[in-house]
Amino acid sequence: MVNPERDIQPFVVNLTGINSNMLKNAPKFYEVAxxxxxxxxxxxxVAHNSSFDYRIxxxxxKRLGFPFKRKTLCTVELSKQLIPDMASYSLGKLTRALGIPMSDRHRANGDAMATVKLFKMLLSKDLDKVIVKDAIKVEQKSKMAPNLNSIIEEMPSDTGVYYIHNSEGDIIYIGKSNNIRKRIIQHFTGTNSKSKKIQRLVNTVxxxxxxxxxAALLKESAEIKKNKPIFNRALRRTIFTHALYSSIDDNGYINLSIDKSNREETPITTFSTRASGKHFLFKAVEEYNLCQKLTGLYQTKTSCFKFDVKECQGACINEEPIDLYNKKVTSLIEKYTYNSKNILIIDKxxxxxxxxxxxxxxxxxxxMGFFDLNHQINNKKILSSLITPMDNDRDTQHIIQSYMRRNKRLKIIDLNNN
Known part of the structure; x- marks a missing residue:
């Protein structure tokens, strides 16, 4: 125990069971420093969530005027990398799930011994020597202004949207990141023109x-439209430049093509470049056994290359039955579009x-909204209370379609079947 020379906050007492009375006779920090x-x-x-312990x-x-600097290893980050898909990475739940015995929870000895056993398990699982080569964090000497350093210390390493404000409180930039803290560090250490302007004007984040x-992508898009920050002016003009469209040819086959996304028809899905659209189509041809000619990937007046090597059923020369071919194309379209659908997308x-x-x-x-796992999410009354309305614009459609295409493990609930 160490006496912090201040009252213990109620939530810490509830979490740890340690109260101020228990610390009256404990040594003060300067006595153990x-x-x-x-x-x-x-x-x-080595610590579970080492950034927290190290910061403390x-x-x-720092209060004692001593520059304390050490290398650190975080068993939370290592566990996520080496033991993926666990329900929780809190020390108590993780050790319980892994069968690691734990006593004296939230006491130095109990937590430390459990972390030692967890760390030994991680070392044995680390066949690629990630721990030795990549995971040790060495604190770099900061070249940032003190006010920027203090801002970074308050930032979480979580997914979300961040707002950079000037001294008047005005929002000058809005962004999203899977690691807010890391992204803010990039802004504050960047050497390009925009980064330097942000560093000069930032007051708070x-x-x-x-x-x-x-959720972060959708919120970022909506907030930029609403607030119009000075350093977001050029954003979103050309993020989704191309799209996948369908049409029916003279023979009755459904054709697919990549084109610029400013056509009037509703696209199946969208892409940031023509090249990424083509890459998607090549994979789709393989997955759904489609014809290269009817997807615009092989320009020919006769059979496509896939037919010549017996990997196409002959839609290119009218040999494959139209209904069978169109059924395959329709299943692809169904998977990658939500036109006319009533669905819920469930994510983290x-x-x-x-x-x-x-x-x-x-x-x-x-x-969009957030719900507790105990809720019956397909109950319409509960659903309506959870959802915060958002605009359905072209950017929103692009974002959702692209995300659904890139994240194949998303949980989709069909409301028509409930």
């Missing part, structure tokens, strides 16, 4: 965690016990 320096010298600090140590040493990247939430939900009715995006 020398010993901490001695036992950590030339060592790597640095802050306390606020943020909103979303958990889901899709801001916490382990939470999920994000996105509502689409008759092919129109209605809004």
């Amino acid at each position: 020398k010993r901490i320096v001695e036992i950590t010298e030339d060592c790597i600090i 140590l640095k802050t306390e040493f 606020t943020y909103e965690k979303t958990g889901s990247e899709l 939430g801001r916490a382990i016990e939470e999920k994000s939900v996105f509502l689409i009715e008759n092919g129109i995006f209605k809004g």
